[in-house]
Amino acid sequence: MKALRDVFGETLVALGKTNPNILVLDADLANSTKADKFAVEHPDKFLEMGIAEQNFVGVAVGLASLGFVPWLSSFTVFFTHRAVDPIRMLVAQTHANVKIGAAYAGLLTGLTGKTHQDVEDLAIMRAMPGMTVLAPADEFEGEAMIRWATEFAGPVYLRLARDASPPVFDSDYAFTPGKTYHLREGYDLLLISTGPQSVRCVEAAERLAEQGISAGVLHVPSIKPVKTEEIVTACEPVPIIFTVEEHNVFGGLGGLVAEILAEHLPKLMIRFGIEDRWGESAPNDFLLDQFQLSGPRLSERIVNRLRVAKS
Amino acid sequence: MSVKTDYKELEVLAQRGRWLVISTVAGSGAGHVGGPLSAMDLMVALYFRVMDVRPQEPQWPERDRFILSKGHSAIGQYTVMALRGYLPVEELKTFDKGRSRLQGHPDVTKLPGLETSTGSLGQGLSVGLGFALGGRLRGQKFHTFILIGDGELQEGMIWEALHIAPRYKLGNLTAILDWNGLQQFGWLLAPGEKHRGDRRDPWAGVDLKTIFEKLGWRVLEIDGHDYSQIVPALDAAKKFGDSDQPTIIVAHTIKGKGVQITEGKFEWHSKVATKEELYAVAAELGVEEVGV
Ligand SMILES: Cc1ncc(C[n+]2csc(CCOP(=O)(O)OP(=O)(O)O)c2C)c(N)n1
Numbered sequence: 001m002k003a004l005r006d007v008f009g010e011t012l013v014a015l016g017k018t019n020p021n022i023l024v025l026d027a028d029l030a031n032s033t034k035a036d037k038f039a040v041e042h043p044d045k046f047l048e049m050g051i052a053e054q055n056f057v058g059v060a061v062g063l064a065s066l067g068f069v070p071w072l073s074s075f076t077v078f079f080t081h082r083a084v085d086p087i088r089m090l091v092a093q094t095h096a097n098v099k100i101g102a103a104y105a106g107l108l109t110g111l112t113g114k115t116h117q118d119v120e121d122l123a124i125m126r127a128m129p130g131m132t133v134l135a136p137a138d139e140f141e142g143e144a145m146i147r148w149a150t151e152f153a154g155p156v157y158l159r160l161a162r163d164a165s166p167p168v169f170d171s172d173y174a175f176t177p178g179k180t181y182h183l184r185e186g187y188d189l190l191l192i193s194t195g196p197q198s199v200r201c202v203e204a205a206e207r208l209a210e211q212g213i214s215a216g217v218l219h220v221p222s223i224k225p226v227k228t229e230e231i232v233t234a235c236e237p238v239p240i241i242f243t244v245e246e247h248n249v250f251g252g253l254g255g256l257v258a259e260i261l262a263e264h265l266p267k268l269m270i271r272f273g274i275e276d277r278w279g280e281s282a283p284n285d286f287l288l289d290q291f292q293l294s295g296p297r298l299s300e301r302i303v304n305r306l307r308v309a310k311s
Numbered sequence: 312m313s314v315k316t317d318y319k320e321l322e323v324l325a326q327r328g329r330w331l332v333i334s335t336v337a338g339s340g341a342g343h344v345g346g347p348l349s350a351m352d353l354m355v356a357l358y359f360r361v362m363d364v365r366p367q368e369p370q371w372p373e374r375d376r377f378i379l380s381k382g383h384s385a386i387g388q389y390t391v392m393a394l395r396g397y398l399p400v401e402e403l404k405t406f407d408k409g410r411s412r413l414q415g416h417p418d419v420t421k422l423p424g425l426e427t428s429t430g431s432l433g434q435g436l437s438v439g440l441g442f443a444l445g446g447r448l449r450g451q452k453f454h455t456f457i458l459i460g461d462g463e464l465q466e467g468m469i470w471e472a473l474h475i476a477p478r479y480k481l482g483n484l485t486a487i488l489d490w491n492g493l494q495q496f497g498w499l500l501a502p503g504e505k506h507r508g509d510r511r512d513p514w515a516g517v518d519l520k521t522i523f524e525k526l527g528w529r530v531l532e533i534d535g536h537d538y539s540q541i542v543p544a545l546d547a548a549k550k551f552g553d554s555d556q557p558t559i560i561v562a563h564t565i566k567g568k569g570v571q572i573t574e575g576k577f578e579w580h581s582k583v584a585t586k587e588e589l590y591a592v593a594a595e596l597g598v599e600e601v602g603v
Pocket residue numbers: 027028029051078082345346347349381383430431432433459460461462463464489491493494495496566580
């Protein structure tokens with residue numbers, strides 16, 4: 001079980017050996033994002049840009065125009081909030097070949113608290129025309145996405161959780177943009193999730209199975225683009241859908257699925273996530289419990305919700 | 312305003328503060344150490360000698376304002392505030408643990424006595440500028456102090472504030488630069504390069520003093536660990552409150568100051584002391600009750 005940030009650093013190190021165009025630009029967080037591994041292996045291709053996120057986005061755009069493939073290393077919040085204007089105008093609107101390695105995504109940011117917990121990034125990045133938005137669940141998917149993004153010509157936003165979660169894929173995993181993945185089949189309900197939250201959904205589904213409830217889990221690693229028909233097909237057989245995300249319930253995965261179902265398959269859909277409030281500094285277990293996103297809390301909530309739906 | 316020239320009391324407080332920082336971070340399993348320690352003497356001087364504040368009445372309208380713009384050093388500020396009586400020292404143990412008033416970065420919605428929230432670097436000076444401007448417009452006499460980091464100084468927003476403050480002639484605004492020569496990751500030292508830290512000084516070879524002066528600031532340069540320089544400089548800045556020029560105090564400091572294993576080491580930016588390290592630090596700082 002490997003943390004996504006280690007995967008980030010190690011995959012870039014490997015790619016740096018074969019792809020002469022890769023550069024890593026860091027905004028003084030390389031020892032957190034693990035881009036420092038790249039700094040050690042490829043010191044001449046590692047550019048420390050200091051604590052100046054807007055500037056380094058602009059610099060990356062300039063480098064990309066010369067055929068380089070710049071990977072940016074910072075925390076999610078400093079991209080989608082501090083540097084959102086250059087990301088929007090310079091990267092997205094010019095379709096620049098810039099890769100945004102957004103580390104410490106979501107709620108679990110190592111006790112740093114609400115200033116560092118980005119619960120709005122999917123909504124912001126998804127609303128940007130031309131942006132690819134990816135959220136890997138585990139180390140295998142993370143590595144595949146980094147490799148894919150490096151080859152892809154255009155801007156990519158990669159949402160990377162800080163800590164490790166038990167893998168749901170293996171080294172045979174192949175990434176296809178837009179594709180969704182059935183992590184578990186079920187006929188009473190479907191859980192739709194993204195990033196490492198999908199792993200916690202599988203845990204919830206296992207708990208539900210013990211109570212005689214058959215829950216499927218659909219993992220949506222590609223928030224944009226997304227294959228609409230795959231989501232519709234997955235939702236068709238079940239009477240109720242739950243979206244679950246480490247993100248505000250507004251505008252993220254829940255928003256995405258709601259948009260699709262409203263147009264193609266109107267049916268009961270419940271959004272689980274962060275209910276429009278800010279996070280706080282606390283250990284991961286505490287936060288997952290507090291925001292009811294852990295496997296046990298999710299299964300309880302679902303049982304309660306099904307009871308309401310029945311009555 | 313300070314009249315005392317005996318700084319022993321402040322040194323003792325800072326030593327206690329340093330222990331509380333490193334032991335609290337160890338107890339919570341995460342947090343920053345180097346930055347809080349480099350700023351400890353500056354914050355002790357502000358809270359104990361220079362600022363007019365009422366810990367029992369934190370919203371007192373005439374209070375001097377302080378913003379820790381380098382918000383990752385929050386545990387340093389909480390510690391000094393606890394020693395000053397804003398909160399029980401015992402409460403430091405709740406740091407980062409969930410449902411605490413002591414968040415990883417200062418949260419104005421949680422702890423009375425804080426003036427704004429910080430944590431995303433580079434934003435405190437702008438808010439302080441607003442305090443100072445508002446104080447002028449309201450005819451209030453309080454002074455505003457903003458502590459910024461030397462790594463933080465790379466953020467463009469600080470330069471936006473540095474540009475505009477002299478234009479509004481804000482003598483009631485004082486920025487303090489904690490120039491400890493290290494940030495979180497930074498740059499490697501060149502072979503043979505000498506420095507008080509183990510990575511390159513982010514502003515090596517840059518004449519910041521002259522740059523600030525040319526932008527219109529009054530610049531005072533001090534050793535940020537010598538109270539006989541810190542207190543008079545802060546006092547002087549406050550006395551300039553009615554003048555037509557903001558002040559910036561360039562404080563030369565050492566990251567991780569006051570604890571052998573942390574001084575000048577970039578990795579101690581954010582690091583948790585082991586039990587063995589804590590015992591060694593306790594012995595070094597003369598702490599009897601280790602309680603780890
Ligand atoms: C906008 C922003 N970018 C990055 C960070 C992550 N970060 C926290 S502290 C730090 C280094 C700060 O260095 P400095 O200002 O010199 O502080 P000190 O040395 O006093 O700890 C970084 C990069 C942040 N909190 N905010």
